Amino acid sequence: MYKIALVGATGLVGQTMLHLLDQKNIPFFSLTLFSSARSAGKRVAFKGETYIVEELTEEKAKSDFDYVLMSAGGEISLHFAPLFEKAGAVVIDNSSAWRMDDSIDLIVPEVNKPTLKRKIIANPNCSTIQSVIPLKPLADAFGLKRVAYTTYQSVSGSGWKGIEDLDRGEKGEAPENYPKPIYHNVIPQIDVFLEDGYTKEEQKMIKETQKILKDASIDVTATCVRVPVPHAHAVAMNITLKQEPTVAELKAVLGDFPSIIVMDDPSREVYPTPLDAAHKEGVFVGRIRKDNSLPNTYHLWSVSDNILKGSALNAVQILEELISRKDD
Ligand SMILES: NC(=O)c1ccc[n+]([C@@H]2O[C@H](COP(=O)([O-])OP(=O)(O)OC[C@H]3O[C@@H](n4cnc5c(N)ncnc54)[C@H](OP(=O)(O)O)[C@@H]3O)[C@@H](O)[C@H]2O)c1
Known part of the structure; x- marks a missing residue:
């Protein structure tokens, strides 16, 4: 039984992590919910009990926790994660603050495992998670030379602020979060x-x-686009391999990998869309085909719920992995 704290418990990711702690039956002895002063005092029902959300302070970050799940933005993580770590907790952080630090593990449990050099573990960017999951088995089986990403990212990727801006646009109001209107638009x-x-x-x-694929020689490029979709990101991936497998071989390798659901049958217009992936676990892939303009090159379309596998679920799966190690 563990002492668990959730920082950013009132946010989109935080609330989903709370739901997952319940759904996955994570064993806990105590649960502490933190937010900013704005939401302190809010009541949250969890497993038949009422929890009061507390303002996170330096003093409280020095308390005795086993695991701290953070999703409150980079600045909060930079300041508070080392305090939690120093007091003995393992921190799993959803922000981008620690991801590229060499001493910090950047983990997608299906792809790589924590070394725990530091007791702060970073959860990768949402679009990265749903991209490296199909890339990993392809890299292992056929070698990976290059990938070009174009993303179609939902507004929930910006938390409540993104959803509110889409709502504002629908009512004919100006955006407050995005630099341009997102309603009837892409940015x-x-x-x-x-x-x-x-x-x-x-x-x-x-x-x-x-970093996740442990190969700096892979050429990677990206164009990231916000689209007026509430939930689930899509990524169009153009992938150059070292070998030239058939499309059937590619699909077989992808279908055998954990978390991947292949939805691909052009004859029946079967391919994943954000509506198919929203509120579901896993990474849905389709539109798998040879790129006829280049050797060894393929197109792949990956769709996943950014709040689930793209953040909260991946974080809770890291926690499950750490707990299973302790139980061994
Ligand atoms: N949304 C996604 O798809 C996604 C994906 C990957 C990673 N992330 C990352 O996850 C984090 C949270 O994202 P979100 O989408 O859940 O955002 P959100 O809905 O805006 O929630 C932000 C949370 O942070 C809390 N917070 C803000 N300032 C704080 C402070 N000074 N001390 C303690 N808590 C504070 C907020 O509490 P109040 O209620 O008091 O304001 C709220 O609970 C961000 O770092 C984001 O980059 C998000």
């Missing part, structure tokens, strides 16, 4: 622009893919 900008013209979201996908 080819996620996060801030960097000097080379890429956005930070695109840079995250590029660097995180190489």
Whole structure:
């Protein structure tokens, strides 16, 4: 039985993690819910009990926890994760703050395992998670040379603020979160622009893919786009392999890998869409075909719920992995 804390418990990811702790029957002795001062005092029902959300303070971060699940943004993670770690907890963090630190594990449980060099584990970017899951078995079976991503990312990827901006647009109001209206529109900008013209979201996908697959020689590029969809991200992937398998061989390898659901039958117009993947676990793949313009190159379309496998579920699966090690 563990002492567990949830930071960002009132957020989209935090609330989903709470639901998953219940659904997956994570054994806990105590559960502490943290938010900012804005939501402190809110009551949350969980497993028949009422929990009061507390404001996170430095003092409380020095309390005795076994595991801390954080989803409250990068600044909060940078400041508070080391305090929790120093007090003895293992922190699983959903923000981008720690992901590219060499001493920090960046984990997708189907793909790589925590080394626990530090007791902070980073959850990757949502679009990266649903991309590296199909890439891993292809890289192992056929060798991976290059991948080009184009994403179609739902507004829930920005938390409550994104959903509220889509609602505002539907009512004819101006956006408050996105730089342009998202209703009746698509926005080819996620996060801030960097000097080379890429956005930070695109840079995250590029660097995180190489780190998770432990291969800096893989060429990766990305264009990240926000679309007016409430839930589930889609990623169009153009993949160059070292070998030239048939499409049937590709599908067989993908279908054997954990968490992948192959939905691909052009003769019946079968392929995954965000509505198919929303509120479901797993990574749905389809539109798998040879790219006729280049050797050894294939197209693949990956769709997954960004709040589930893209964040909360992946974090809870990391927790399950750590707990199973303790039980061994
Ligand atoms: N949404 C996604 O698809 C997704 C995917 C991957 C990673 N993430 C990451 O997960 C994190 C949370 O995202 P979200 O979508 O759940 O956002 P959200 O819905 O806006 O929730 C943010 C949460 O952070 C809390 N918070 C804000 N300031 C705080 C502070 N000073 N101290 C303690 N808690 C504070 C908020 O509490 P209040 O209620 O008090 O404001 C709220 O619970 C972010 O780092 C995000 O990048 C999100």
